Each structure stands twice: as structure tokens, then as C-alpha cells.
Amino acid sequence: MSAAPVTLTLDQVKAALGDLGTVEQVRSNRIKVHSTIPKVREAILRAQSLLACDHVVQIAAADNGKTLELLYHLTGAHRMVVVLAIEIPRDKPEVPTASDLLPPAGIYERQIHDLLGITFRGHPALKRIILNEDWPEGEYPLRKDWKPDPTHFYGGVREEAK
Amino acid sequence: MAEVIVPVGPQHPALKEPVNFKVVADGETIVRLELDVSYNHRGIEKAAESRDFVRVVPLLERVCGICSHSHTTVFTKGIEEAMKLTIPPRAQYIRTIVAELERMHSHLLWLGVAAHEVGFNTLFMWTWRDREAVQDMLEEMTGNRVNYGTNEVGGVRRDLTPEQIQAALKRLPKLEERLAKYAEMVNAEETMLLRFKGVGHLTKEQALQLGAVGPTARASGVDYDIRRDDPYIAYADIPWKVITDTHGDVYGRTLVRVGELQQSLEMIRYCLQNLPAGPIRTAPPRAAPRAEILTRYEAPRGELVHFIRTNNTDKVERLDIRTPTLANWTSVAVSLVNQNLADIPVIVAAIDPCLSCTSRITVVNPKGRHVGEMTWDELSEHGREFYRRRGRR
Amino acid sequence: MNLSQRLVNWARVKSPWITLFNSGACNGCDIEVIDALTPRFDIERFGILAQGSPRHADILIVTGPVTAKQASRLKRIYEQMPEPKYVIAMGACGATGGVFRGLYHVVDGVENVIPVDAFVAGCPPRPDEIINGVVACLGLLKEDLAHGGKEWRRKKEPAPPPAPAAKPVEVHA
Amino acid sequence: MSVLKEMFENLTHKPATILYPKEKVPIPPAFRGRIAIRDEKCIGCSKCAVVCPTQCITMVANERPVEVKGKTITRKKKPEVELFACIRCGLCEEYCPTDPKAIYLTNEFSGAGTDKGVVVK
């Protein structure tokens, strides 16, 4: 079975998103755009309208140590994955939401908020979703510097009142 | 009858896995709902960062018991890409055989569960009986019925002997006959048609917009299959075709899955008959160089994505798993609104939810979509109140 | 023991109804338990029926390492069941947390939440192993009936230490 | 109608059930079952304990001379396995350097019990 023809080229992506960040081809079917927080919504909009990226594959999040990173993986009928990468400062982890542009992003954003503590401005319901209800506020298990605090209660069954 | 909140789950007979919908129903019609699917969150992504490539594979295998092979294949394939390893073709074929057997067992399981959801237990029993043949094949080849332990970084752990291949080939004709029968039954069984047709409808536009994947998307006419669009393991060498359908409802998803069952059987037969000779593994280096990999795989439920970062060590720096179920939840929430309460199980089952995989969030945000006005706060308060009452009893 | 008591005891062994609770498992055990209901193994021949409501069940089969979120639910389900009730912890996860032992969101085994009567080893156990497990649980039931309750088993060992509020978590390199 | 036909066919045929305790379900030779240890072969290298994903193998002190590659050395430790934590993945068997394997998975069932502390020695 032969692959679907890849019609989206590096030049097209450069033409569409070149002014929003540096563009590089990282794999035969993956083009990465290093963008910044203020430009990311514009980049998503342009990827949708100019590059026909109508499907969000994944919003990956990672902790780089100094910064947090978000990678929006978009694709479309051309089957080329366009990655919009943004770095987020650790002390002020805030990005505008993409949930109104990409409906499935709402789910991914809540998950990232829960596990990495990135706040998505404008998200309509950014609440605890993946960790249990008793999880202490302000602790994000997927951050590299997170260690469980023995004095905190992380869930399970609470002992009967002492 | 006034609006009532029907909590479905986390322990509920329709769902063998924990999930909680708080369904607000007016009489029998669903007005709005909230999904909460994180009961199975175990923290696998964090644990993966602290285990080396050998020990992490059994862990990832247990992300989900139904698509255990998918998770290990997608991971090892990503690590191999980072290490720039070339995997011997025999290993690729064995991976494909197990992958397609897994798809068959998963789809047969799904067909039975879907029948069970609409109370048609006879079909459920039959499909599960025939699924045993697939399970036997898997057990004979890999040594376990659920967690096959086939993959390792660099190849596969077990070779297939000629006897195993012959035994598997012998089982296929009977299975093929049964599949033909199911293909016929799905189209002829009146009560099933009543419950499947027009239920949980998604248009092609909706499917694209809501990010549906796998059979859910293909049933709505979205021609999207990673096995063809980004071919991996041996799919580029095997003759097969993508099954799509235009019904867009549960019935369409059934047709797609039955069609894929037949395709998978053909693929398995081809791979068994044309299994290349040679080694089954290459020795991987201990550590993977710094790399960032997005590796995709067509799991039985749809596109499975692992985002992997490696950093010159024998552990991953970051592993972000996006499961097909997670991608499909948004579409479920939309297709449930205005449906009958009785249709919840079958619509939810139609995406073949795998909540262990998802093991994380989900809540479909009620605003922005036409799901309703009730905020998550109010709803969760209702839910908590309900459980408090239940708990006091 | 009078006749009616003997009759009830006989019936309890003959009619163990199960309910299945996934407390964070990978589904493997759940599938195998359901598989045991289907024609190949058909545990209805032992009188075992799968019930949806914990109120109707005699044996609670728990699969999975018990995630932090499910622990309180598991306890509630257990409390909803009418006496006499038995618990089977399925697989390596149910017994010790298995491959998820020590992760930050699991409590490592069913016994840390509710008392468990029988364990079934394997990851996942084959359906025939599950049948063996249920049979082992029924054997226990018979012994309990002879001893007039579950207490005789508990006395041997001191009460299990209460689960620590926070437990050691895998150290990250 | 194909359903009705098959239903009545089933009524007249023998059921597909294997009457388990009386008849045994076939166990394929590749089946990965209960873990077992050949103590006389073990050289105490600890590889199994290191590779085990559940860390259910502990090395306990057990001094004994063993023969490795023609030389006689003194092994210090031997493995013990927590049976109910074993996930039967077979990595220990794969990484065991001896022949035949000192730690391996048998074809038998792991069993069920009331005590989860069972240790395979």
C-alpha cells in the first residue's frame, strides 16, 4: 500500500508561517515551526486556513527543565504533520487557549493543566480532571522538579478521623 | 418527569471500565452530559521517565490490556527511529501478525460488547466464542492471551516456528467463515439494526472538526488510516485496503469494523505465508541519542500517538501518550446530545472506549459546543452531592 | 447446625454471584473475567452470574492496582454489598500493584483499601486460573461457614497496618 | 433469520464449553506461567532482579560455590520471587546467563491463594 501523496512542502509552510517563527523539516512528514506564545493562535489559524490542517493530532507538553514546552501537532488531508512549538516560562506558565479553534484541544489542555500546571487563558472550564479530587493544589506530577511531599495527602482512602 | 442526573459509572455494568458520565436527562432524552474518565490514571508517563528501555516496555504494555501490542510497537518504533536502527524484516512481519491479530480480537470483542449493550447476548456469546480462536493463536505465538510481550527495542523477543505458523494458518479458514456470517448477521438482524441505525450520527465535517480517529472517523467517510498514510512495520509491503463507510452512525462503525476484520485476516494470512527468513532482532545501543519523535500507529481504536523525547540516556526524557479514545471523546459528547438515555451505552461503546489507555481526563467542555449551559462546577457539585448521599447509606 | 442453616450454607456455595470492579486495571483482567462467562469457559455452570448491582452480588472481583481516585469508590462499592461478602483481587496488580507498584497515583493493591479474601496470580490470569481462584474463594467460604464467620482467619495475624497517608514514590533519576 | 437457524443448530449440537475442572483447556508450549528457579544453576549474577519490571525478584544471601565458564567461584546471593507480584513477562528468563536457565517460566498456572506473600525460592 503506498502512502498518500504528500503535497505540503517545506516552502509552503515557510510562506505561510515563516514570519511567526523558524521553520524546519524534522522528518519526511513532519515540519516543525518554533513559534512564540503571542503568535501561536495566529499560527494555528493560518495553519487551518492556508495549510488545510483540519485535524489536531496531539498537543504534547514537556518539561525542558528551564522552560515548559507545548507542541501542537496538526495535520490534514495532505498527511504532513505541522508542529507548532512554543516555549513557556516556568514562573508564568500561561498561554492563550486553542480550544475555540480546535475543539478537541479542550481535552488536551485540561490534561496538560492538571499534570504540568500550564494555564490556558480563555479556556471555559479549566478544572481538575485527571488527578483525583484530593490532590493538593499547585502540585504538578509531570514537572521534573516535582517530588511527593510526605506530609501531603495524594488520594486513596483517608484514615478514619483520629 | 423533571430533569434527573443519571450517573453512569464509575462502576456500571455497561462499562467494564471505570468512567463516569453525569448525564442530565429530561425523561429519557439526554440534555447534556459531562464525562470524567480519569479513574484509571496511574501515572505511567512519569514512571516511564524513570525506567530504562527494557523495563519500560512491559510497563507500556499494561497501559491497556486490549491494545497492549499497539503501545509497545509504537514506542519501540519511536525509540528505534531515534536510534536510527534498521529492524530485520522478519521482526517487522511478526510485529504485523501480532498487531493484526490484536485488531481482530479487539474488533470481535467490540462486536460482542456492542451486541451486549443492546441486550443481544446471543451474539455477544458467539463472537466471544470465536474470538477464542484468535486468543489461542496469540497465546500459541506469544505465550499470553493479553500481554503478548512480543516487542523489544531492536526487534521481537520470540520467533515463530514453522509449527506455530502451520497451526495458525489452519485456524484461519474457520474464522473466515464465521466472519462472513457476522457480516451477514450485522445486516440482517432486525433489533440490532433498530438500535444501530441513525444512532450517534457524526457527519464527515463533524468528524474532522472534532478530531475523531479510527473506525469512528472512517465510518463518517474520513479516509484516514495511519497504516497507509504513515506506513510502519510491514504495512507498506502487504496488500490491503482501507475500509470506509458513509453512514456515520453506529451501524456504519459496525460495518467498518467487520470489514477491517476481514482485511486483517487476509493480512495475517499473507504475512504468515510470506514470512521472510532472517534474524528477529538487532542489538540496540544502550542509550538513545537526543531526539524528539512523534510516532503514530493505527491501533484497533484509531490513531495512537506517542511523543517521545530522548536525551542520550537509556531512559526517555518525556513520553506523552495520546490515545485514540481520548481523541474520540469529544465526538461522543456531541453525538450523545438529544439521544435517548437507552442509547448511551451503545454510542459510547461504538468508539470502543479504552479507558485504561485514556487514563486521564476528559471532560468535554459544555460551552463553545452546543452541549448546554450547565457549568462543570454545578455539575460536579450535583455529582458529589449524589455520591455523598449514596455513600451515607 | 440446624437444617435451614445447612440449606443456606449449601446454597451459598452453589450460587456465588460476582460483580466486577475495575479499580484502575489495564482491562486485561476484566476481559479475562468476562471471557470466563462466555461459551468456552461458561462459569454459569457453577451457578456464577455476573451482576451489575453490587447489592446483588456475593463476590466482588477487583482488578487493578487501585488508583487514588478509585480507592474511595472501591470502598463504597464494598460497603454497599450485603453480608456475607467476599473479595477476590485479580492479577499481580490486585495483589501488589504489579507493574504499577510505587507510582504516584496508585495505592498498591486492593488490600490497602478493603479486606481481600483470595488472590489470583498472573498478569492477567487465564480464565481457567480465574475459575481456580473463585473455587479457592468458595473453599474459604465453606471453611468460614464451618467456623461460623470470617473472624477465625483474622485472628491469626495482627490487624494490617493502616495505609500511610503518603507513601514512598519511585525516585526519579 | 441466520440467527434463528444457528440458535437451533446449537440446541442440537454439543456446546463449545470445555468443562474446565474435568477437562483441561489446552496449554500451548509457549505459555508463560508460574515462575520457577533452578537453584543449582544460579550463579547469583542479579541480572534478573535488575531487569524485572515489577522488582518482585529480591536477591537474598545464600553463599555457595558455583561453576562459571570452567572456573569455580563463590556466589553470594540467590533470587527469591514474590509470586503474586510477578507479571510473567519473561524478561528474567531472557536475561539469565545460565544454560539451562536458572530462573524461568513454566507451563503451569501461578495459582490462587489467600496469602499474597507467597515466595518462590
Added chain:
Amino acid sequence: MDPILLAVYILVFPGFVFLLGYAFLFEFLDRKIYARMQNRVGPPLVQPFADFVKMLGKEVIDPKGVDRRAFDVAPILALAAVMTAFLYVPVVASSPLAFQGDLVVVLYLMTIPTIVLFLLGWLSRNVYATIGGVRAVTQMFIYEVPFYLAMLAPALMAGAAGGWSVSGIVAWQQHNLWFAVYQPIGLVVAIIGLQAKLERTPFDIPEAETEIVAGPTTELTGRRLALMKLTTDVSLVVGSALVAALFLGGPLLPWTFSPNWLGWTVGFVVFLAKTLAVLLVLSSIKAATGRIRIDQLNDIGWKYLASAAVLQVFLALLMNYYLVGANA
């Protein structure tokens, strides 16, 4: 009839003791046939009895905020109603308790379990139970009309000779053909209606396991559950016996046998054969179908079942006028 004999009739055979035993046998056969059609072995013979005894011995939990007494009484009421109904159904010959119009009483008594289910659902204060109860009553309103029409059509045709009594209608069939021949549409409607009344697939909407756990019985435990399950089994027997009596000629054959005991034995065997035949049909329907939705049932019930039943009544009246009327 001799009062002692009458007491034996009511209490032992073919009254309550026989009825309970037969109910257990019925459940066993139902489950066994269902299992065999699914290609599995199914439960052992004593299974329903063991289930019943076990449930009797289990703890009874009172859900918080529930009227305990109502919860205790309701299942007994349901069981008593269907057991009483059985007394008017001929088992070995005509029922000694028969009176004119007892058919109406029997049908009325058979409705009580459904009402009790609704009450239980309503009293449980559990969402699943409430929905189940509401579904039970909604479903009742749908199937009850065609079911009653189909069941009453034989009475119409038997006319004054039948006396609107089950035994009378059976006696009428001894001299004429079975009503299954006169009223095939009525028989089909009656069987479908019975399946709906007994809440079996495809009409197990009120207790749809995958949707609402166990419906109205979700919160029941111990003896309450045991009695409700027993009520279901007894209803199955009564329903099958009623269909056998009204449409298949009940225990009587066209010939009469000289010593009474011989007639009774033959009648009993005929009764067993006919009720088991009805059970086989009911079990096959259960195995061959999935559950339909309540709105679909509404559609089917009013559009097809009700009109078929009305048509059958109309045909019965016509036949009365031309065929039977001419004979009588």
C-alpha cells in the same frame, strides 16, 4: 368439592407447592435453553432453587430514607398476586375455583407485579431504580392494551359457554378447535405481549442491565430480591399456562377419559407439554433479539400490536356471527 381436597388443591397440588417447584424448573429450563442456544452448557438443575435460598439468607440492607415496611411488603404482595392468579388457571382439569369472569381477575392480578416494580423503583430513591420504575409503567401502558385485547378475544368467541372464565374457555376448546387456529394473530400478539409483560428481551427495557444496572430492583437485597425474582419466575409459569389455556386448549384433549385420575394424569401431562412449548417460544425470542428502545416499543406497540389485536377482536366477532353462531 371436598374442603380437604380443595385445601390440597390450593396448597400442594397443583397449587402453591407445585407452582413454586414448577417456577424453579421453568427458570432453569429458560436459562438452560438460552445457554444452549448460545452454545454453552448453562446452569445445573438446582440452580434457581440455590439462588433463591442463598438470597433468602443474605443480609437485608435498608437504603437510607426508604420506607422499610413498604419495601418488605411490596415483593410479598407481588408474589401473592401472581400465585393467586395461578389458582384460576386449569392445570389437570377445570379449576375448582373457577367462576364467571375469573379471566379478568387473572389478568388484573398479573398486572400487580408491574405496579409493585414501579412502586419499588419509586421508593428506592435511586436514580436507576426510579428510571426503571417509570420505564416499567410506561411499558405497561404500551403492551397492556393489545395484550388484553388478544387475551379477551377467545372469551368473546367462546361467548356465554365460556363464561369469561379460563376454565370455561378451556372447556369450550374441548369441543371445538383450539383458539390458536381461530385466532393466530391473537396468539402472536399474546405471546409478544407476554414477553413484554415478563420484561424479557427484547422488552427488558425496565431492567436493562447495561443502561440502568438492574432497574427497579437495584436497591433490593436479601429476601426482598429473592421474592421479586421468584415473582418473575411464577409470572412466567402463570403467563405460559394462561396462553396454553386460552389458545392451546389447556390440559384438556378432545376426548374424555373414564376414571377421573386417568383424565387428570393425561391433563397434567398435556399441561406440561403445552406450557413447555410456550416457554420454548419465549426463550427463543429472548435469545434471538436485542433490546429495543422504549420509543421504538411505543411505535411498534401502538402501530402494529394494537391494530393487530383490534383486527383479531373484529375477526373473532365476525367468526362468532357466521361460524360459531351457526353451530350454537
